[in-house]
Amino acid sequence: MPIVQIELLEGRTLEQKRSLVEKVTQAIIESTGAAPETVSIIIRDMPKENYAKAGKLASDK
Amino acid sequence: MPIVQIELLEGRTLEQKRSLVEKVTQAIIESTGAAPETVSIIIRDMPKENYAKAGKLASDK
Amino acid sequence: MPIVQIELLEGRTLEQKRSLVEKVTQAIIESTGAAPETVSIIIRDMPKENYAKAGKLASDK
Amino acid sequence: MPIVQIELLEGRTLEQKRSLVEKVTQAIIESTGAAPETVSIIIRDMPKENYAKAGKLASDK
């Protein structure tokens, strides 16, 4: 029943997302013993103006 | 004070969302006794390339 | 594939949670047409000192 | 290591977001003693049809 939410800065390609969900699912299966079909992953693409570190928007860096 | 976050694959109509928040709010009120005006719901529409099950993107199925 | 996250102030009984997930799942099925086995729900119990409205902790009210 | 997620109705300007992350980061530093560079903030813009209060979509009010 692992449910994973991943926030990324926007701009990842479909190929990168495909690879991401394959590898993250594999990582979860190997470390927790969960069955593959129980692993759900949600990706969220963040515009650069919607992410900040140390009080500064990524779009201002 | 119930706060609800719902992730759905994109493509739901306004009418479906209207019905969704009415019925989910009703379900919460009935089962927990919360007052209607304390129930907040956030809906998030997921593109098919942003959801995966068993290591496979929904857009690849 | 609907994934639901529900934050509640702690203190709900097992019976209330059981009723909550039955009714919320039913509400989602009816309004979106999703198949029952695709609906996942996560409940999170909040201590009163971990929830605030209008700048005031629920434990201070 | 504070990680903050903020849901807002869409329509905030870049200037409002810039001010938001500066002030919220400052608020966290002052109240918890966290170092500035450890504070991450994610903003999510909600369309009005994706937020409901008391069972009613914000777009219907």
Place this chain on the structure above:
Amino acid sequence: MPIVQIELLEGRTLEQKRSLVEKVTQAIIESTGAAPETVSIIIRDMPKENYAKAGKLASDK
């Protein structure tokens, strides 16, 4: 309608949380113009074994 979720390493005092929600609410009001009573904040305390940076648990540092 701003809804804020804040993840903190566990160990903050009640006084720190009280200050946190006051100051963060104030920061949101000032930068977005939201009315105070529309601002909800959820705090989540993370055990050190439930947070990782660069692939290492905080409890292992």
Place this chain on the structure above:
Amino acid sequence: MPIVQIELLEGRTLEQKRSLVEKVTQAIIESTGAAPETVSIIIRDMPKENYAKAGKLASDK
């Protein structure tokens, strides 16, 4: 800046969590090119009475 949230049914050992964050971080680096020190992971342990699938609590199965 990838930020990952993982919900697991409670009962994972410290060793499993250590392995989980190492492997998931590695998976993200390989597929997106993110730098290791930018990857944050939050794990949340769910009691079985706080997770439901198809309208049924995990604790009732």
